[in-house]
Amino acid sequence: MSTAEKIQPMTMAEQADRHLLYQASVQNPDFELDFIDKTFKKLRGRKPRTMREDFAGTAISSCQWVKRRRTNKAVAVDIDAEVLDWSRRYNVAKLTIEQQQRIELLLDDVLNVETPRVDVLQAYNFSYWFFQERTTMLEYFKRTREALVDDGLLFLDVFGGSECYQTQKEKRKVDGFKYVWEQAEFNAITNELKCHIHFHFPDKSKLKKAFSYTWRVWGARELREILAEAGFSESIVYRQKFDPKTDEALDEYIATDEAEDYACWLGYIVAKP
Ligand SMILES: C[S@@+](CC[C@H](N)C(=O)[O-])C[C@H]1O[C@@H](n2cnc3c(N)ncnc32)[C@H](O)[C@@H]1O
Structure with a gap:
């Protein structure tokens, strides 16, 4: 290697931390926790205290949860030791000692994990769509129901519209x-969608396939049917609102079973045990 090569400065992509980029571009824990607090109060008439975050990744939502109220506790579950270690070093470490005592990171499979019953169980960023088989989804929903207190709530996110079914x-x-979101392959028979997240930087360097997922694109209706089969007494879809003049998606979600043929809509499914 020549001297010139040795002193090549690192590109922005080489210096980047993919988890920090993910948190900055994909996640909005304050908005999501506001939605959880508001919806829980409306449906259950009280403030929730305990939360389990499934597919937690960096557990940023759990960290924000314990910061919200001194009475809040969180359990974050992920199957990947690397991301939980990152969480401990970068997110949990920023909490006070007292807050750290109210959060637990669990290295486990959400299909097997045993946790004390909680008020709120959230599974966000469509991660439960890793489950490809109906029987696995049913098993997961049964387990989430068992993990909730009687007046608890399950929060899932969901998306739909014609754009889900295409590259x-x-x-x-x-x-x-x-931030670049790529739907790279879609199988129109199995509904399997292969997606990647890439990051591009001002110095033209790229972090390609920083994250990759293979999901089954599930419909809101079939998910609600499986929730009912798993024993949930009711499920409600909260659909993103659109500006009637510009068709622009708004940061507002309404409980409804109505949706036009939107190209892409985001929403939440909230289920009562
Ligand atoms: C897309 S990240 C989701 C991060 C975060 N929940 C969010 O809203 O952005 C998906 C995470 O799910 C984890 N995961 C995948 N399958 C899992 C399983 N069966 N049990 C627990 N975690 C799982 C992965 O390790 C990964 O960290």
């Missing part, structure tokens, strides 16, 4: 980089 690339500017 596409979407770019969005975030502070200091570009």
Whole structure:
């Protein structure tokens, strides 16, 4: 290797931390926890205290949860030791000692994990769509129901519309980089969708396939049917609202069974045990 090569500065992609980029571009825990607090109060008439975060990744939502109220406790479950170690070093370490005592990170499979019953169980960013088989989804929902107190709530996110069923690339500017969402392959028979997240930087360097997922695209209706089969007494879809003039998606979610033929809509399914 020549001297010139040795002193090549590292590119922005080489210096980047994919978990920090993910948190900055994909997640909005404050918005999601506001939705959980508001919906729980409306449906259950009280403030929730205990939360389990499934498919927790960096557990940022659990960290924000214990910061919200001194009475809050969180359990974050993920199957990947690397991401939980990252969480301990970068997210949990920023909490006070007292807050750290109210959060637990569990290295486990959400299909097997045993936890004390909680008020709120959240599974966000469509991670439960890793489950491809109906029997596995049913088993997961049964386990989430057992993990909730009698007046608890399950929070899932969901998306729909014609754009789910096709390959596409979407770019969005975030502070200091570009977030790229790629639906790389879609199988129109199995509904299997292969997706990647890439990050592009101002120095033209790229972090390709920083995260990759294979999901089955589930419909809201079939998910509600499986929830009912798993013993949930009721499920409610909260659909993203759209500006009637511009068709722009708004940061507002309404409980409804009505949806037009939107190209893409985001929502939540909230289920009562
Ligand atoms: C897309 S990340 C979700 C992060 C976060 N929940 C969010 O809202 O952005 C998916 C996470 O699910 C974890 N995961 C996948 N299968 C799992 C399983 N069976 N049990 C527990 N965690 C799982 C992966 O390790 C990964 O960290």
